[in-house]
Each structure stands twice: as structure tokens, then as C-alpha cells.
Amino acid sequence: HVSTYQSWNDVGRWWWGLAQDQLIPDESLERTTRELVAGVTDTREKVARIYDWVIRNTRYVGLEFGIHGFKPYRVTQIVRRGFGDCKDKASLIYAMLKIAGIDARIALIRTRRNGSIATEPASLAVFDHAIAYVPELDLFLDGTAETNSPFDLPGMDQGVMTLLVGPESAELRQTPVLPPDRERRERVLDVTLEADGAAQITGRETIVGNTSSAYRSHYQAEGMQNERLQRELSGSFPGLEVASQQFFDLDDFRKPARFEWQGRAPQLAQRSGTQLLVPPSTMGNLLSNLARAPTRRHALELGPPRTYVEQRNVRLPAGASVAALPTGGEVESPFAKLSVRYERQGDVIRVRTEWVSRTDRVSVAEYPAFRAFVERADALLRERITLGGR
CATH class of the missing domain: 2.60.120.1130 (Jelly Rolls)
Structure with missing residues (x-):
């Protein structure tokens, strides 16, 4: 394929510019998140509680019409409706992690079923999935895996290309392959x-x-x-x-x-x-x-x-x-x-x-x-x- 992007950071900047306003929580979501992690000091436990809440309170439904093939819905709307697609769920996890004081990224993923691809040219078109990422724990969280532990990365997400996107920069890397x-x-x-x-x-x-x-x-x-x-x-x-x-x-x-x-x-x-x-x-x-x-x-x-x-x-x-x-x-x-x-x-x-x-x-x-x-x-x-x- 061809691309007009000069670098992966350019790809990340474009997507972040599209998505950042959708990640703003309201008072209700902030209150829910703080109640979930109240009294918890361990980061893993905070992450686990947030992930568990998201997968139990939102269903995976993809309504990817028009720009929403790339742009997530607002996290407040996702909570009200009780459903969302992969990038919606990743965005909700991201927003709740940030409320809890945990640094996070959105991870754009090329799943295993689509095979590996060259790292050049930089392009948004190579990705077909989105999950969340916690740098402190080097942990990927797939909100569409609705009966998963937060610490079990689905096989389709393992050993594949990902672009970690945040407010400051974007980083291209591979997701881990978990040990046997x-x-x-x-x-x-x-x-x-x-x-x-x-x-x-x-x-x-x-x-x-x-x-x-x-x-x-x-x-x-x-x-x-x-x-x-x-x-x-x-x-x-x-x-x-x-x-x-x-x-x-x-x-x-x-x-x-x-x-x-x-x-x-x-x-x-x-x-x-x-x-x-x-x-x-x-x-x-x-x-x-x-x-x-x-x-x-x-x-x-x-x-x-x-x-x-x-x-x-x-x-x-x-x-x-x-x-x-x-x-x-x-x-x-x-x-x-x-x-x-x-x-x-x-x-x-x-x-x-x-x-x-x-x-x-x-x-x-x-x-x-x-x-x-x-x-x-x-x-x-x-x-x-x-x-x-x-």
C-alpha cells in the first residue's frame, strides 16, 4: 500500500487529534472510577478492577459508520449505551485509568489473523484493532475479551505490530508472546x-x-x-x-x-x-x-x-x-x-x-x-x- 505519512509518529498524532476529545470523562465516570479503586494502592489491582468493570458493563458491538471507523465515540456515551467497539472499549479503559492516576496509551493493533507486514510505509490502514496499554506494568488490555482476566492477552493480540498512541508521542513496537x-x-x-x-x-x-x-x-x-x-x-x-x-x-x-x-x-x-x-x-x-x-x-x-x-x-x-x-x-x-x-x-x-x-x-x-x-x-x-x- 501507499501512504502520505512520513513517520509512525505522524500516524499517531493524526489519530490522537481525532480521538482526544472523545476521551474526556464526566463527573459520573470520575465518581465510578474513584469508587472502584478506593483504598487500593497496588497498581495491578487498580487496573484489574477497572478492566473488570469495563468488560462487565459494556458489550462489544461495532457501529463503525463514517468517521467512526477510525474515531471512537465519547466515553460518556459508551457508558450510557453499555456497548462499544474495540476502540470504544480501549478508550473507556484509557479514560478510567487516567482518572485513577495510571499512565496509559491506546494501542492500535494489527491482529495475528491478518499476518505480519513491513514496518514501512507508516500507515493507519495496517491496523484492524485497538486495545489499551499500561506502561508501568507493560500490560496490554483487550476490552473485547469479555470473560478474560486482565492479565491474559488474547492470542490474536500476541506477537503482533502495535502503535502505542498517547498525548505526547507514538511508538511502534511488538506485543509480547506470553510464555507457555x-x-x-x-x-x-x-x-x-x-x-x-x-x-x-x-x-x-x-x-x-x-x-x-x-x-x-x-x-x-x-x-x-x-x-x-x-x-x-x-x-x-x-x-x-x-x-x-x-x-x-x-x-x-x-x-x-x-x-x-x-x-x-x-x-x-x-x-x-x-x-x-x-x-x-x-x-x-x-x-x-x-x-x-x-x-x-x-x-x-x-x-x-x-x-x-x-x-x-x-x-x-x-x-x-x-x-x-x-x-x-x-x-x-x-x-x-x-x-x-x-x-x-x-x-x-x-x-x-x-x-x-x-x-x-x-x-x-x-x-x-x-x-x-x-x-x-x-x-x-x-x-x-x-x-x-x-
């Missing part, structure tokens, strides 16, 4: 295996990060929880019938999403002659999911780094013998790490699987090494606990 421990799922499965390969399963799950936001939204309707959970889990446990489920802290956006469930899977283990073959984990088929093509012409986008931990405790059928217990092991690369550990304690076999992805993007040059790593990881996950007959 910030996007984490922990699953504990207590499995009572039956002689025919069926199993009674009790699951306890904890989800940290952006995925927890999706769970809070998806499972908010209590009457739909069983149907939706059964549909989700059937991908890991074909034919599973969920007998009961319980979700915790769905309305507390700063806590991990947690849930427990009980159900019966008609065929957790596969029969091979007189033996049962028990999978170590719900993970598998990594090659088809992550690196199906033998070669690539473009970089592979993996999404934000993440961690998955599964502790599977398999209680054996009465009288069953263990014909073979895999040794497990670990495969590691710059891209990710997989470890699978086996332990037998009486009639219970415990398997701990941990997957840590370390990068959000694999270049064309790196792809052969990445694919080779995925093949090694798949081989480790294909190992089976082999049980003999009664």
Missing part, C-alpha cells in the same frame, strides 16, 4: 478399567489463560453444560456418556476455569487377542494435527505457546496382569518438549504426560526439523500399556 506457563491445562483422570476395555472415568480439570475465557463463555449456561461437555470430551473418549459435571468460578475472571466430571467410556482400551492395549494420554496424532504437509511454502502459525499436563491413574481390572509397561521418555526441541512417565503402584498404573510448546511460529527453513520432532513425539505417544488376560 501462562496458557496451561492440567487434567487428572482417575480411570477404573473394566475387563472388556470400557472404563469409568473421573476427571478434574484446571485451565489457565485465554482458554479459560473460552470455557467460561461456553459453559456459562448451566442447562447446556452436560450436552456441551459430552460433545467436547467425545473427541478424546469416543462414546463417552457424562453422568455428572460441576463447574467452578465461572464468574470470577481472574481465577482459572475449573470443572470436574464423571462418565463411562465404552472402549478406553483396545482389545488385541487376549490382551488390552491402554493409551497413555488423550494426546496423539500430532503429525496430522500440527505438521501434516511434508513441506511448506509459508511459515506455520502455531498460536501462543502453551502447556498441557495429564495425570492418568489407571486402576486395572481384577486379575489383570501387566504384560508390558512402556519405559516412556522425553523428546525435546527448540519448538516444544514432550515427556511421558510411567509408574506402577500395586494395581494402579500412573502416567504423567506433559507437553510444552515453546514457539508461536515455525519458519519454512525450520519446518523439516519441526516435523521430525513431531514424528518422534508421536512415536512416544503411540506406546501402549499392555495388559494380559485374567
